Amino acid sequence: MSADHPIAVVLLSGGLDSMVSAAIAREQGFIIHALSIDYGQRHVRELDCARDIASRLGAERHVVLPLDLRRFGGSALTDDIAVPKGGVGDDIPVTYVPARNLVFLALTAAFAESSGARDIFIGVNALDYSGYPDCRPEFIASFAETARLGTKAGAEGHAFTIHAPLQHMTKADIARESARLGLDSAWSWSCYDPAPDGSACGHCDSCRLRRKGFADAGLTDRVAYFGDRPNNLGEGF
Structure with a gap:
């Protein structure tokens, strides 16, 4: 690490926001020192994407x-427990993992301290999200x-600085930021x-929010959704 290029530890799930x-x-x-948590989630696709993103972005570790x-x-x-497919509601959904970001940020802080880093990046978002309390600015x-x-x-x-650069962005804003940064949405996974x-x-909360964000931004999400034709990606939210 040098003064010109300090280390930041990034909590990298493999989803669009963390990318x-x-x-x-x-x-x-x-x-970049990236940390991904294999917490027993329903599938490993997101972790595979995290590995790919870390490599593509040149993470040192x-x-x-x-x-x-x-x-x-x-x-x-x-x-x-079945993943809800009926749309995004107002209540905290059953896809909330108890205290997940609290636990993950504690681990990220430990990784940062051991790496000599004082900056932590997390892709939480408090606008177009599923109502998770551990995404709020006050948390x-x-x-x-x-x-x-x-x-x-x-x-x-x-002290550590917690960077949440997407905190006040809509999903459409995040889709546009992804395009501005030259990222391929197919590198990430949200379902x-x-x-x-x-x-x-295409129907869980995460898919619905993501698809609507790309559609509102007027951009094509290159992730394949079940039942979609190639020219219909990003619609049907």
């Missing part, structure tokens, strides 16, 4: 950390203070419940 967040970190001149949250359950992503601000209080780095006056043929289901 854009990582690319913004790179654009800002950070050396990429750690895929096993953490089996299936032992806790309580979510459609880690338990034998991110609170965690930054917790990390300062609970680490050797913080105690020695080296909670892939179809048997390996395509995105």
Whole structure:
């Protein structure tokens, strides 16, 4: 690490938002150390995408950390609970994984401290999202203070900066930012419940929000959705 090119630890799920967040970190001149969590989610496609994104963005280091949250359950992503396909509602959905971002950010802070990094990037979004409480700005601000209080780095006056560059963007804004950064949307994966043929289901909350974002932005999402013809991608949300 040099003063001109400091390290940033990026929480990289393999989804669109985390990909854009990582690319913004790179654009800002950070050396990327990426952290992905293998938490027992319903499929490994997102983790495969995380590995590909880390490679494409030139991450100096990429750690895929096993953490089996299936032992806790309580979510459609880690338990034998059907993924809802009826549309995005107002309540916190069953795809919420208990305290996921709280746990993940704690691990990211530990990785950052061990790497000598003081900057953490996370792709949370508080506008077009599924109502998860751990995506809210007040949570991110609170965690930054917790990390300062609970680490050797913080105690020695080296607080962490939590970057959430997509915090106040719509999904359409994020789709446009992805295009501006020269990213291929096909590198990322957002679907909670892939179809048997390996395509995105198109109907879970994550698919609906993503598809609407690309459609509102007037852009084509190159991820294949189940039942779509090649010229119909991004429609039908």
